Amino acid sequence: MTRMRTVDAIALILEKEGATEAFGLPGAAINPFYSAMREHGGIRHTLHRHVEGASHAADGYSRATGGIGICVGTSGPAGTDMITGLYAAAADSVPILCITGQAPTSVLHKEDFQAVDIESIAKPVTKYASTILEPGLVPGTFAKAFQIMRSARPGPVLLDLPINVQMAEIEFDIDAYEPLPADKPAASRVQIEKVLDLLAGAEKPLIIAGGGVINANASAQLVELAELLNIPVSPTLMAWGSIPDDHRLQAGMVGIQTHTRYGNVSFLESDVVLGIGNRWANRHTGDLATYRGERKFVHIDIEATQIGRVFSPDLGIVSDAGAALEQLLTVARERKASLPDWSQWADACTARKGTLHRKTNFDNIPIKPQRVYQEMNSAFGRDTTYVSTIGLSQIAGAQMLHVYGPRKWINAGQAGPLGWTGPAALGVVRGKPDETVVALSGDYDFQFMIEELAVGAQFHLPYIHVVVNNSYLGLIRQSQRGFDMDYHVSLAFDNINSPETKGYGVDHVKVAEGLGCKAVRIEDPADLAAGFTEANRLADEHRVPVVVEVILERVTNISMGGGLDSVNEFEDLALTADDAPTALTPLTEVTEGAEPAPALASK
Numbered sequence: 001m002t003r004m005r006t007v008d009a010i011a012l013i014l015e016k017e018g019a020t021e022a023f024g025l026p027g028a029a030i031n032p033f034y035s036a037m038r039e040h041g042g043i044r045h046t047l048h049r050h051v052e053g054a055s056h057a058a059d060g061y062s063r064a065t066g067g068i069g070i071c072v073g074t075s076g077p078a079g080t081d082m083i084t085g086l087y088a089a090a091a092d093s094v095p096i097l098c099i100t101g102q103a104p105t106s107v108l109h110k111e112d113f114q115a116v117d118i119e120s121i122a123k124p125v126t127k128y129a130s131t132i133l134e135p136g137l138v139p140g141t142f143a144k145a146f147q148i149m150r151s152a153r154p155g156p157v158l159l160d161l162p163i164n165v166q167m168a169e170i171e172f173d174i175d176a177y178e179p180l181p182a183d184k185p186a187a188s189r190v191q192i193e194k195v196l197d198l199l200a201g202a203e204k205p206l207i208i209a210g211g212g213v214i215n216a217n218a219s220a221q222l223v224e225l226a227e228l229l230n231i232p233v234s235p236t237l238m239a240w241g242s243i244p245d246d247h248r249l250q251a252g253m254v255g256i257q258t259h260t261r262y263g264n265v266s267f268l269e270s271d272v273v274l275g276i277g278n279r280w281a282n283r284h285t286g287d288l289a290t291y292r293g294e295r296k297f298v299h300i301d302i303e304a305t306q307i308g309r310v311f312s313p314d315l316g317i318v319s320d321a322g323a324a325l326e327q328l329l330t331v332a333r334e335r336k337a338s339l340p341d342w343s344q345w346a347d348a349c350t351a352r353k354g355t356l357h358r359k360t361n362f363d364n365i366p367i368k369p370q371r372v373y374q375e376m377n378s379a380f381g382r383d384t385t386y387v388s389t390i391g392l393s394q395i396a397g398a399q400m401l402h403v404y405g406p407r408k409w410i411n412a413g414q415a416g417p418l419g420w421t422g423p424a425a426l427g428v429v430r431g432k433p434d435e436t437v438v439a440l441s442g443d444y445d446f447q448f449m450i451e452e453l454a455v456g457a458q459f460h461l462p463y464i465h466v467v468v469n470n471s472y473l474g475l476i477r478q479s480q481r482g483f484d485m486d487y488h489v490s491l492a493f494d495n496i497n498s499p500e501t502k503g504y505g506v507d508h509v510k511v512a513e514g515l516g517c518k519a520v521r522i523e524d525p526a527d528l529a530a531g532f533t534e535a536n537r538l539a540d541e542h543r544v545p546v547v548v549e550v551i552l553e554r555v556t557n558i559s560m561g562g563g564l565d566s567v568n569e570f571e572d573l574a575l576t577a578d579d580a581p582t583a584l585t586p587l588t589e590v591t592e593g594a595e596p597a598p599a600l601a602s603k
Contacts, residue, residue: 001171006138006161007036009172010099013139014070015042017146017179019097021061021430022046023054024072029114030101032166033072043070046430046459049451051078053423055085056412056449058096060387060427063410066217068095068149069427075102075160076114080121082158084417087125089156091414092238093215095149098122098158105133105162122158131160135168143180150182153303154215185302186323192331194315195274195298196339202272202296204345205231206251208284211238211413212277212302216322219406222276223247225328230342232349234263236278237398240409245402246584251349256286256567257560258398261356264564266349274298277321280310281414287563300324354588357574358559360400361581363525366553369393369468370571371525373400376438376466377582379532384408384436387425387463390416392474392558393442399559401440402584419448422465425545426452429461436536437463443491443506444473450511456545457516463545464535470552471504478557492554504551512547519547 010033014020022045026034037043048054051073058069071082079100089096102108103115108131122129128148132141138161145157199205213222213235219242226233226243232251233243237258243250252263267273273295278284280299285291288311299306299313300321307316317324332339360374373396382404388394389412403409410428412420425439446467456463473489480486491505498507512519518538522531528550535546557570574580577587 001173003169003171005032005036005166006135006168006170007033007166008040009139009170009174010142011036011040011043012172012174013142013177015040016174016177017068019068019070019146020044021067022070022072023048023057023061023427025051025054025078027074027078027101029074029103029163030072030099030161032163033099033101033161045072046426046455048423048455050449051081052084052419053449053452053455055082055096055098056088056420056423057427057430059085059089059094059412060410060424061431062089062094062096064385064407064428064431066215066407067431068097068146070097070099072099073101074114075100075118076116079118079158079160080116083121083125086122086156086158088412088415088417088420090125090127092412093154093211094156095154096156097145097149098156100158100160101166102131102160102162104164106164108162118158118160125156126158127155129158129160131162132165133162135165135170138165138170139172139177143177147180147182152183152185184320184323185318187300187317187319187327189327189331191317191319192324192327195317195328196331196335198296198298198315199229199272199274200339202340204270205272205274205342206267206270207231207233208254208273208275208278209233209235209239209242210276210278210321211236212321213239213242213325214406216277216320217406218322218325219243221322221325221329225325225332228329228332228336229339230346232266232346234267236281236284237411238413239277240398241403241405241407244404246404248350249346252353253398254564255284256562256564257283257395259567260399261358261567262352264567265356266352268293268564270295272296272298274300275313276300276324277302279306285310286561287566290563290565354585357580357583357587358399358569359572359574359579361579364553365524366551367523367525369396369552369556370400372466372468372528372550373397374582375525375528375532377402379529380436380438384438385410385428385432386438386440387411387421387428388440389420389424389445390418390475391442391445392478392556393440393445393468395475395560396558397440418445421445422449423452423455425463425465426456426461429456429463439463439465441465441467442474443467443469443471443508446508447506451515453512453515453517453545453547460543461545462539462543464532464539465545465547467508467547467549468552469504469508469549470554470556472554474556477555508547508549517545517547518542519549521549521551523551
């Protein structure tokens, strides 16, 4: 055995557990751990400008790679700053490890400087949180933490280390340390037989693929099952890319906000729905009476308490999505000859992708947001990874952008914290250093943690950040229409230092440049293609984040509603293929009710 400080043992454990990407801020109470990282050298650390940003970067890294990102800081203001990051990760089943440095154990009861009960604060938004009071507990607690993060429904953990515990010496042999096995429930053959029995009675089955498919790295099995049975697949927002958008069996996303029109119509025609690794989130289902209808539901999820949480399925199975898909493939191959031929239904869903398009080809100045996503589809290739969080920008993006593979849409789905996008994109770049990363924000999300751009400049983490600027809290403004108000949601003002912003307020170009990045401002839709080309060039040349600020019209209402059959269309719909030139399937027919809808923007 070797005698060493607990923090030196922790550095060895992190490397053996495969968690070697850290994001954070040093401080007095966590400096011993930083000294161990420096001496060990096996853990890469990115210094952030805000500890909440560090937690979002760790989150983005985990989502992009399937690994475990680490965020580090002190227990006091740093740990409390991490809480939003822990909540975002917990809400979407993302494993991240937060390590905080605490005041000495001898003064925890004395209201010492920056001492806070971070364990109690973090427990509601983590799978496990613990202040380690005894040095000898450190190795076992870290082993337990990694096991908990990886078992069943993944999620974040916080471990709090008093400074005297960090400095204490223990006997530790890394060769004798072994990661604990993760516990993942798996569907039985009997359960899978019952799934196929229900499907056998279906005329129009549909698979809803959730984020659990991404977590299980089971996208290939999902596609294989869909192709074997000829069943269309609709991914949720958290599973977008689990089946490529241009695959013939990708039926379009379903929902009351992030959806395609043809996806909703196909869902409403379905009679049996197989949900795998999904939560039936409210932005997906909308009005439950409409969503459920007369159709039957199978729900497969890794978390037992998710089954029946939103509604009771006809059949519920607790299983890891990957294990369930493997078992489904095995049994479906054996029973293929006795199962119905769903090719006519699948072909109808495929054909429907050439109908019900929204218009994107607008030439208006100021620019309409739909045109931005059209140009992004043209400018960025199949290998692009998009990062976004919340707002009309994210909703419209999900309606109009295209995603072609798993972990190529990185999104804080349930929590949707403003400011998440930028630092999360930095974590994604750390995890995907040789890929094209494009972040998408409204101006308010962008402003929340704008200082994190300096992190990308300092550490040469290039990505393109598209900021669609209408100088509004757009989603809140749209929701205020129901209250007949437009109250404290405008961000516009006359910037005395930047009259060129023409009343839109913050000069994002100057701020980005002041933080060491490059920026491009676009005011004419005809310049979008050239602007994106220039952004790519600048990112390649300077290896820093590049902001592309697009000046939008102040008010655009984005399609959404209360139910899948009652989505409000505020803008013109596509009548010809030229109205939506980057649609996955060119418009082939004008459907009933596809006349231009009136603009209902509030004044």
